[in-house]
Ligand SMILES: [Ca+2]
């Protein structure tokens with residue numbers, strides 16, 4: 001049986017999740033308390049913005065101060081030398097289910113070994129930013145065994161993000177297979193490109209599935225983020241069979257896709273729900289302009305007509321407009337970008353300072369961004385530097401935070417465990 005080379009490199013694996021921990025040395029960084037060299041009460045971001053003349057629409061919409069007191073956080077390597085991962089979820093028994101960008105899915109055992117690739121995963125288009133992307137467990141996974149996953153799919157007329165559902169049947173040897181696999185939803189139209197596929201999957205409080213995608217990046221497709229007859233640059237809200245919810249905002253409207261929940265999004269690789277079951281996301285902006293949003297039914301989040309930040313060339317995006325009455329302001333934005341991927345709502349007890357905060361992975365900021373909320377506004381932004389691109393973030397059943405790293409251009413991934421000292 002094929003096994004991935006995988007080294008166990010931590011002795012601090014919680015026995016509640018991982019069973020008896022093997023003895024091995026700890027790897028990680030010295031404890032971190034917020035952004036390096038930045039005093040509490042000051043914004044973690046110290047670099048100049050790319051768009052120097054842009055101003056936030058409301059106070060506290062960017063560069064929120066760090067909290068007055070921050071926990072000391074240590075990171076330990078839970079598993080390393082994994083293939084290039086994209087997403088991770090905890091199974092109810094404490095094992096991890098991971099997706100690898102090139103198209104494999106694995107279960108990682110409690111002693112940190114990755115099982116052989118799970119059978120039955122469809123072909124994925126893994127060039128550029130494509131691949132096997134997010135995975136989510138059905139709300140009734142414990143009885144149904146069903147999982148949902150997103151991937152970039154080769155099609156006759158290009159490619160696009162698709163969502164599939166299957167029953168995961170683990171096997172005794174640490175692998176497993178997918179049964180009754182079906183593609184339940186396809187983002188349309190297809191496009192011949194390899195950028196901005198999104199995507200994340202999150203279930204709302206009533207079992208509805210929120211699917212985030214991208215607008216395919218290039219100038220020609222990206223303007224479709226504003227078009228209701230296009231699936232580019234949207235959030236979709238669908239049933240577990242891939243159908244539009246009957247109370248979606250554009251159901252019954254001429255030339256509008258009924259699955260659309262909100263529009264005007266760029267490329268969304270971070271989403272989660274809060275304690276009330278409300279859906280939140282963080283989207284990749286242009287150069288400057290990553291955004292935290294709580295998308296509401298039928299609302300327009302602006303891209304590419306209204307945005308913070310500038311083009312990668314330094315030119316204005318469109319007319320350089322940051323506010324317009326018809327579009328929603330982000331709850332919060334970053335310039336320069338963090339490059340968000342992965343998001344979790346912290347409802348654990350192990351790090352009490354983070355209770356009710358959002359945790360966001362940063363590819364460019366190379367760590368976890370902690371957003372402390374005051375109602376629906378960001379009150380404090382804290383950063384946990386990890387010296388690695390963070391692709392996904394999850395809260396474990398032990399209340400620790402788990403971060404999935406990646407290396408640019410492929411390479412391997414590591415899973416880090418963050419705990420309070
Ligand atoms: Ca996920």
Ligand SMILES: [Ca+2]
Pocket residue numbers: 264291301302303306307328330
């Ligand atoms: Ca926006």
